[in-house]
Amino acid sequence: MIDVIEAARSAGVGWLSLYAFSTENWRRPNAEVDFLMRLVRRVVRKHAPLLHARGIRCRFLGATDPRVPVALARDFADLMTLTSRNQGMTLTVAFDHGGRRDIVEAARSLIRSGMPADAVDEHSFAAHLPFPDTPDVDLVIRTSGEQRISNFMLWQVAYAEWVFPPVLWPDFRAPHFLECLHTFRQRDRRFGSVLPHQDGERRP
Amino acid sequence: MxxxxxxxxxxxxxxxxxxxxxxxxxxxxxxxxxxxxxxxxxxxxxxxxxxxxxxxxxxxxxxxxxxxxxxxxxxxxxxxxxxxxxxxxxxxxxxxxxxxxxxxxxxxxxxxxxxxxxxxxxxxxxxxxxxxxxxxxxxxxxxxxxxxxxxxxxxxxxxxxxxxxxxxxxxxxxxxxxxxxxxxxxxxxxxxxxxxxxxxxxxxxxxxxxxxxxxxxxxxxxxxxxxxxxxxxxxxxxxxxxxxxxxxxxxxxxxxxxxxxxxxxxxxxxxxxxxxxxxxxxxxxxxxxxxxxxxxxxxSLSPDSDDPRARSINALRDTMNRAGALIRLISPLPPEPTPTAQGATQRSAEEFFQEVLDQTGNGWLDWPDLAAMARELSSRLDLDEPEETQLYNAFADWWRELQSALDTDGDGRISAEEYAAAAASLAGPALIKVAEVLFDATDKDGNEIIDADEYRTLFRTAFQRDTAGTETAYTRSAFIKDFLSFMTGRHRTSPYDPLLAEA
Incomplete structure (x- = not known):
């Protein structure tokens, strides 16, 4: 994982998000969840100094569920605090994240703010999502040959490009990442309009 | 000291x-x-x-x-x-x-x-x-x-x-x-x-x-x-x-x-x-x-105080917090037996007992604990007689109310367990009276409203209510409501925390 983060950073990626654990994953057997939690905690603590040294700003999306062990939540908070002033790449780890839940939360927050219905547009709605400074997602890499969205950052992936490398996530390394990046550069992104080649070079 | x-x-x-x-x-x-x-x-x-x-x-x-x-x-x-x-x-x-x-x-x-x-x-x-x-x-x-x-x-x-x-x-x-x-x-x-x-x-x-x-x-x-x-x-x-x-x-x-x-x-x-x-x-x-x-x-400056020095202190705290985060992250793993959830707005009855009620830190709630609160409040407000005695008396009445309601084993003092067992039913008339007397003592000019200066005297900070701007004063009923919700242990993030809970 750290390999991929490093590859993204050196390739000049400004925002990298990783989907670590979905809300639905709580339905897995307890022992498996416990193991996962311990694993995550070890990984976070092991890499914290490195991430900070590289100037990476870390954030955790979700991670507010009371089922997240207290010690792990503390580590998450510590890592966010530690790296909050960093100016380099922003790494968002979606942990216990659910795209629909974020949208529901944003709707609640919007209603609470008392904004009149007519004043709501995409922009003002997005301001109520968690970490509203996160830009739209450009590229989603779904490993393991799966071809599902799986409730991931539903709002932000509206115009994302998708690639589906067959390699399993544990085996996914820097070269795979660069390959996906290359594929992305070949894509013709039109954002729904018809003008071809608007923001990229011509496809070969 | x-x-x-x-x-x-x-x-x-x-x-x-x-x-x-x-x-x-x-x-x-x-x-x-x-x-x-x-x-x-x-x-x-x-x-x-x-x-x-x-x-x-x-x-x-x-x-x-x-x-x-x-x-x-x-x-x-x-x-x-x-x-x-x-x-x-x-x-x-x-x-x-x-x-x-x-x-x-x-x-x-x-x-x-x-x-x-x-x-x-x-x-x-x-x-x-x-x-x-x-x-x-x-x-x-x-x-x-x-x-x-x-x-x-x-x-x-x-x-x-x-x-x-x-x-x-x-x-x-x-x-x-x-x-x-x-x-x-x-x-x-x-x-x-x-x-x-x-x-x-x-x-x-x-x-x-x-x-x-x-x-x-x-x-x-x-x-x-x-x-x-x-x-x-x-x-x-x-x-x-x-x-x-x-x-x-x-x-x-x-x-x-x-x-x-x-x-x-x-x-x-x-x-x-x-x-x-x-x-x-x-x-x-x-x-x-x-x-x-x-x-x-x-x-002893509390973090949210609006004291001008608090800004630089906050910057310092920020740096310190990041240093603290790093130290915790790199310290070898099984050191801390799960720390309690910090920053939650609710606190458990035991926590409230330990942080607020047991002012003398001896593990029991007793008259000296409440007297210490009265003492702290009257020094903050710089009270003279007869207001000081009124405040002490109100606390004394509250103590009698607590004692008769909570001291189940009759040893004259209240243990954390006795408190936890009955914590929900604490807002009796004597506690409301404490809030009333405290309001009167804080409201120095007696206009039934606590203005910014009076508020600052008590909490050493400015108003920090949600609807900033529209709210310029603190009414009797709002004051009493906040005091009660703090004193019954229901709310942590109130200005009373720096006043009575912190070291």
């Missing part, structure tokens, strides 16, 4: 001179005023960093006096809330030794009212009374003697003339509190006999002394400024705590150490002298680098 609250003051008016027989005592009228203020010997010591060590030493000697020790054990909040306590002491000393006579008289009256409420009996049923003139004289004696000793131990003994002047100032201090002459010997020469006699005959190895020496510094909670850094604080404390204890023990009078069975640590004498010397050298630093009162002020 304890003297003002532990046991001092005297009875009513100043100068009830009774057979003020002997020689060179500065008389209570006229002469005293010139002994205070800038230029006095005491004033020179006030910002002396060695004073901190001397104060610890004086506190230990006070606590070793059986009456004072008992009063401390029963009433003092210095174990649970040492930083708040320290700040109050500094403020009080400043008022007592400042050059404004009116301020001094008012502070003396306040201290006297405060100490008149401190009396009872110790574990062996020996009575104690913070108004006992001999006890009060002993407190002043320890302060004077520790100041002298502090100079001697750091290799710069006071000259005879300076020592006599300092003694006169401390006598005047006692007189300003309204005590009759004669409880401190009239001359410095006789003072040393008196001092040696009390050390020899009256001091004991009291529980309060052991707590100060061995418990307080090992468990000293982090000051509000360093709340984000429990690990760092604990690490520093683990080293500094025992050292301060050892230094203090080594500086105590030899006969007392022998009799109280205080351990002789190899090297402690040298360490103690080195510490006094090193701290003494810090005096060479430019003026303003060491301002004891500024430091105690800053340490």
């Amino acid at each position: 304890t003297h003002a609250d532990s046991a001092t003051p005297g009875s009513t008016g100043p100068s009830r001179t009774k057979g003020q027989g002997s020689s060179r005592r500065p008389d209570t009228e006229g002469g005293t005023a010139t002994l205070f203020g800038p230029g006095s010997q005491f004033h020179e010591f006030f910002n002396d960093p060695r004073w901190a060590l001397a104060m610890v030493r004086a506190t230990v000697l006070e606590a070793a006096h059986p009456q004072i020790g008992a009063a401390l054990i029963d009433n003092s909040t210095f174990v649970a809330h040492p930083w708040r306590r320290l700040r109050n002491t500094f403020l009080s000393m400043q008022r007592m030794f400042g050059d404004d006579d009116h301020v001094r008289q008012r502070e003396a009256a306040r201290l006297n009212r405060l100490h008149a409420r401190l009396n009872g009996a110790d574990a062996r049923d020996r009575p104690y009374d913070a108004m006992d003139p001999d006890v009060r004289a002993w407190v002043v004696a320890t302060l004077f003697e520790s100041a002298v000793t502090m100079c001697r131990l750091s290799g710069q003994p006071l000259e005879q003339q300076a020592m006599e002047r300092l003694y006169a100032e401390f006598q005047a201090f006692l007189a300003a509190l309204g005590d009759e002459a004669g409880h401190l010997p009239p001359s410095l020469h006789e003072f040393w006999h008196y001092y040696d006699r009390v050390v020899e005959e009256e001091l004991e190895n009291t529980e309060a002394m052991r707590i100060i020496l061995y418990k307080l510094f090992d468990h000293l909670p982090a000051p509000p400024l360093l709340h984000g850094l429990p690990t760092l604080w604990a690490a520093g404390r683990a080293i500094a705590g025992p050292v301060i204890g050892a230094i203090t023990v080594a500086s105590l009078p030899e006969p007392f150490r022998r009799r109280a069975g205080l351990p002789e640590l190899p090297g402690a004498q040298t360490l103690m002298q080195g510490a006094y010397l090193a701290v003494g050298l810090a005096r060479v630093l430019p003026d303003g680098w060491i301002q004891a009162d500024t430091i105690s002020d800053l340490l």
